[in-house]
Amino acid sequence: MDGILPLWKEKGMTSHDCVFKVRKMLQTKKVGHTGTLDPEVEGVLPLCIGEATKIVPFLTDTSKTYRATALLGYSTDTEDQTGIKKEETPIQSAFSPEEIKKELKSFEGETTQQVPLYSAVKVNGKKLYEYARANEPVTRPFRQIQIHNIRFLSTTYDKVNKTQRIDFDVSCSKGTYIRTLCLDIGKALGYPAHMSALVRTATGDFYENDTITLNQLQDIIDREQSIPLLDIDQGLPHLDSLDVDNETMRKVSYGQKLPLPNPIPKTKFFRILFQKQVIAIYQMHDNRQEIKPARVFRFDDRK
Structure with missing residues (x-):
């Protein structure tokens, strides 16, 4: 059994959880994922099966596309909705779509991004989130990233909580932290912000419409139908x-x-x-x- 399983990872599971379940379902140890998704993030997670595990590093290097929501008005320690509220500045007057589009466009191209404190990136052999949990000071590294395209979708102003939601699509290079991008978008508009929602809609040439869920996979197995694996070459068009x-x-x-x-x-x-x-x-x-x-x-x- 060799090929690529374009899985839709659901919320509440880690990428490793998905690999573990698919190994058990397909009764094979040779399963590898192509880019970690946080438990609170859902989306496209191609899994490589059998001989296809040999192309995992080449799929990991591909561009990713996300549908994200930045919430302006307050920041969190983790830069996303799971963290503790930090800085807060109520938004008294909503930004117009035109103002938001202008700032979003400024992020396209090559840029520098500081790695978030709550991440698995290592500094001196220790993961950054370990420094954070131990309340130890650490200098976070910077990375060069590429924002290929960023597109404004919609915005909503909450008059009660004095916050503003910005929904957008972004296509970017590997290693890009979307929660940090949301934080930086807020800074560009002059307000603290964090990422309140994220969905990965594409990895390389694998899109949302190509995927199946774990439940659908189990149903296919129960019906003794052929597993819908894609050819290895479909992960290598780049x-x-x-x-x-x-x-x-x-x-x-x-x-x-x-x-x-x-x-x-x-x-x-x-x-x-x-x-x-x-x-x-x-x-x-x-x-x-x-x-x-x-x-x-x-x-x-x-x-």
């Missing part, structure tokens, strides 16, 4: 490809180095295809005169 002939295919199947192709693929890693089937992922050799395997997949066409 990599260039190189078609090989029968003789070269045999060399690839045994993990041999190959002469430098012409033209040279543009991506750091690239797919090796035989009869339209991905059989390996290669990369440039250190000597710059050959290419070498990064991953070789099991396949049945060796001759």
Whole structure:
């Protein structure tokens, strides 16, 4: 059983919970996820099964798309709705959609983001949230991230609580913290803020409409129907490809180095295809005169 299961992770579960359940349901240990989602976040979580576990690092590197809500008026210690309220500044007059769109647009492109205190990023061998729980001071690192696109959806002003909700879609590079983005959007508008809701709507080329839930998967198993796994290559469209002939295919199947192709693929890693089937992922050799395997997949066409 080899392929990609485009799972819809529901709220209340960790990514590891999903992996554990699918391992049990499919009766296989070879299951890996492609990017952690917090328990309070739902959304697209492609799981790699069998041979597809070899492409987990390449799927983790893909862009992600989210539907998020920033709530202006107060911040929290965790930067999201699960934290304790910190700074509070009531909003006396609502921002217009035009004002919000202008500020959102300013975040597009490459930017620097400070890693949140409540995160698993390590500093001096210790996770940041461990510093936070122990109330120990720590300098949080900064990261370069890319916001590919950010789109305003709607806004609602709460006259009673003097807060304003901003809903938006964002497509971004891996490692982007959406809760920190919400905090920064608030700062740009002059108010404390936090992320009050988040849904991941896409990972790479896997979208919300492609997914199934754990309950749906269990129903498929109970009915003894075929598991709806997607082909390994569907997780790798962001990599260039190189078609090989029968003789070269045999060399690839045994993990041999190959002469430098012409033209040279543009991506750091690239797919090796035989009869339209991905059989390996290669990369440039250190000597710059050959290419070498990064991953070789099991396949049945060796001759």
